[in-house]
Structure formats: structure tokens, C-alpha cells
Amino acid sequence: MSEYEFLMSKTASIFAPSVERLDIALLVLPGASILEVASVLDPMRNANRHLGREGFRWRVVSPSGAPVPLTCGLELPSSGRLNSARDSEALIVIAGYRHADATTPSLLADLARIAGRFRAIGGVDTGAWVLARAGLLDGHRATVHWEDLEDFALAHPGVDVVPDRFVISRHRFTAAGAAPAADLMLHLIGLRCGPAIAAQVAGSFLYEAAVDGARPQRPGMLPAARDARLSNALRMMSAHLEAPLPLATISRAQGLSLRRMEQLFRAGLGQGPGAAYLDLRLQAARRLVLDTSHALQEIALRCGFSDQSSFSRAFRRRFGQPPVALRRGMAIRARVQSG
DSSP states (O other), X not given: OOHXXXXXXXXXXXXXXXXXXXXXXXXXXXXXXXXXXXXXXXXXXXXXXXXXXOSXXXXXXXXXXXXXXXXXXXXXXXXXXXGGGTTSSEEEEEEOTTHHHHOOHHHHHHHHXXXXXXXXXXXXXXXXXXXXXXXXXXXXXXXXXXXXXXXXHHHOTTSEEOOBXXXXXXXXXXXXXXXXXXXXXXXXXXXXXXXXXXXXXXXXXXXXXXXXXXXXXXXXXXXXXXXXXXXXXXXXXXXXXXXOOOHHHHHHHTTXXXXXXXXXXXXXXXXXXXXXXXXXXXXXXXXXXXXXXXOHHHHHHHTTOSSHHHHHHHHHHHHSSOHHHHHHHHHHHHHHHHO
């Protein structure tokens, strides 16, 4: 192979028609979701079945080279450390809860060192955080799960953060979660192997793919609701947690009177719109208490509470304990598990 051909093989997009086999390595971090791993692997396996040939080959690697504990309690076999993936053409980092614990300085250094060997590098869910911390998303568009969008954008100003399901930015790609990862893989299969193969793969899983990665991550809170106005009202609430909207504003946006909106919420959720809005804010606060190190005062403000004391009272009524106790208990459990 000439030097030109070698360089072209490294710079040509993996998202282009090709009959060549694509070798992909998955770096799976402890705490990843089995559904996210399957959303990446199974579309490739099924594509090979429909192609009648090996269009895709994959291997799983882990930070330590040992089997990876997933959130469901199962362990995913690994073929070695990250360095064993150096001959693959693409690398996908899959991470989930508490990714920061597994993202050691040595792992970040290894990622930065080995990145140039791959034609493309991607991240699923909090895999984008890992890539960004390694400096591999600077100057690129990227996405993360909707719960992390604000924090991710603040932490990584060099990344153009968008709220899409999946994003392809030159030789980088990111997916916001399990279903967007499946969308991304079907998109890859369709571009490399043709839309008919992608349709057959989607049909095998009874799955309707979102071919447009820019489609919102959350089209509606209740997609099966009989009245779409209920789903749309919940979506408005979810988009305005820090500065809650007056219920009258939400009802007018749906063409409803306050009384009619009350009826819709009670029929669909068994609670009124005010209680439902408060629950959305408290559920968001609980996630921030458990999954971030933000100060409780900051969490209170970000979830629409004017002060920490009112936040703590509402939190205790909803979850049976104040946020400080929940966070303290989580820290104790983490120390016990690590010890």
C-alpha cells in the first residue's frame, strides 16, 4: 500500500459506502448499561447475518483488561486493555453512572495517545464525557443524555454541545443513550451497506429507527397518552425546571383552560398539574444529588426552589429523607463497596 493509500484509509469516513469489513473496538467502563452495549453490538451482528458476510467485526476492551461490571450486575467479558484495540479502525467508548471514578488520568492519557490510530472515535451516553476529558471532542459538535447537557456544556466550553439524539462531527460521533446508539448504528449500517440492509436489521428488532440524529431526545413525556396536550404540557414543564412557568401559561400554550388541564392531568396521571410539576423538579433534584457533586444550594436553585430549606422540606416529603441524608448514605455505600 502506498503512503497516499495508507493516509486515505485512515482519513476516509466510516460513514460511507464500503464492502470492506469494519473493525470496531468497544471500550466499556464499569457502570455502563447492558442495553447500551447491546444497542451497539447487536445491530452489527444482525447486519452480518443479513449481509451473509462479515461486514463488521468487534472486540470489547476495558480499562483494566478484566471483565466489566455493568449496572445490571452482570460482568461483560473483555479481550484486554485499551492498547489491545490499537489495530481497530474505530473506537466507541460506552460509559454510564459514576464514569468519573473509572476515568483515571492514565486512561485519559492512553486515549489521547492512541486516538490517532483510529479512523473514527465515538462515545455513548457518558462516553462523551470521557472523550471530552481526554481532549478528543474540542472543536467538534457532540451530544450527551439530556440530563447532562447543561453540566457538560459548562465543563467543556470547547465542545459545541447540541441536544440531538446522535451527532456525527467529522471523525467523531456521539449518542445520547441506548436508543440513540441503536439509531446511530443503523445509520452507520445504512450508509455503509445500503438502506435495505439497515431496514432489515431494524425489522429484525421490530424497531423504528430515528434516521435523523437531530430529532429531539425527548419528543414527549407520555408518547402513548390519549391526549397529546398532556404530553406537551409535561414537556414544557420539564424544559422549565429552574424557573417554573405559571400553570396558566402552560394551559394557554395547549389551548386549555386551567380547569380542563386539571382534568387532563388527573385522568392521565392521577394528580393535578401543580403536583406533577413539583414531582418533575424533585426527580431532577434527586438525580443531581445522587449523580453529581453540586452543592445542595445550587441543586435547589436549578430545580426551581428559592432556598435550600424549602427544597429540603419538599424533598423529604417526596423521598422520605432530606437530600443531605441521601447523599451521605450514597457515600457510605460507595466506601463499603470499594473497601
